[in-house]
Amino acid sequence: SQQGEEDPQALSIQEGENATMNCSYKTSINNLQWYRQNSGRGLVHLILIRSNEREKHSGRLRVTLDTSKKSSSLLITASRAADTASYFCATANYGNNRLAFGKGNQVVVIP
Amino acid sequence: NAGVTQTPKFQVLKTGQSMTLQCAQDMNHNSMYWYRQDPGMGLRLIYYSASEGTTDKGEVPNGYNVSRLNKREFSLRLESAAPSQTSVYFCASTAGQGIGKTEKLFFGSGTQLSVL
Numbered sequence: 001s002q003q004g005e006e007d008p009q010a011l012s013i014q015e016g017e018n019a020t021m022n023c024s025y026k027t028s029i030n031n032l033q034w035y036r037q038n039s040g041r042g043l044v045h046l047i048l049i050r051s052n053e054r055e056k057h058s059g060r061l062r063v064t065l066d067t068s069k070k071s072s073s074l075l076i077t078a079s080r081a082a083d084t085a086s087y088f089c090a091t092a093n094y095g096n097n098r099l100a101f102g103k104g105n106q107v108v109v110i111p
Numbered sequence: 112n113a114g115v116t117q118t119p120k121f122q123v124l125k126t127g128q129s130m131t132l133q134c135a136q137d138m139n140h141n142s143m144y145w146y147r148q149d150p151g152m153g154l155r156l157i158y159y160s161a162s163e164g165t166t167d168k169g170e171v172p173n174g175y176n177v178s179r180l181n182k183r184e185f186s187l188r189l190e191s192a193a194p195s196q197t198s199v200y201f202c203a204s205t206a207g208q209g210i211g212k213t214e215k216l217f218f219g220s221g222t223q224l225s226v227l
Contacts, residue, residue, distance in 0.1 A: 033215065
């Protein structure tokens with residue numbers, strides 16, 4: 001079954017604004033990861049947050065994890081046109097060696 | 112380092128034809144994966160190999176076979192292609208830290224496959 005459901009599915013914002021995406025999952029996880037995919041390209045890893053962490057930062061990215069609600073959020077601050085991409089969350093589950101991906105969020109940053 | 116290399120980048124097949132998608136990584140990673148990406152469906156795992164010599168089914172293995180040829184290479188074979196297999200295929204790898212500890216994946220650039 002598909003783990004990781006992002007919300008909202010599509011987001012259009014002005015350059016300089018913040019973009020927030022949410023992800024929910026269903027089972028216990030070891031870690032949760034966020035990836036970016038530019039049109040026609042492979043996925044690129046952005047950030048990983050472990051199940052015992054609540055918040056993590058990387059540059060303009062801020063990820064939170066609430067294991068009690070089985071949800072995570074990705075915040076991109078001061079967005080740029082180059083942030084236009086699809087963003088996916090993925091969960092690493094106990095008991096196997098796989099990552100389960102959500103359906104992705106399309107983010108369009110308007111210059 | 113090239114990272115994860117997939118070939119071919121594009122392929123058109125007729126229904127019933129067979130083909131093999133090749134994937135190689137030069138990062139000495141233990142684990143390798145094949146995903147397919149369809150519009151509105153995100154990425155779905157086809158097969159994965161946790162370590163050299165092992166392969167396991169993912170969410171959508173029907174119609175596919177895989178071979179972990181050595182530590183570097185993991186191929187995906189379509190024995191008799193069907194239109195439902197029209198998709199973008201991605202190979203990925205990770206160092207692999209044990210069961211339940213899947214870390215950052217490195218992705219190839221993808222193979223766009225059309226089955227007519």
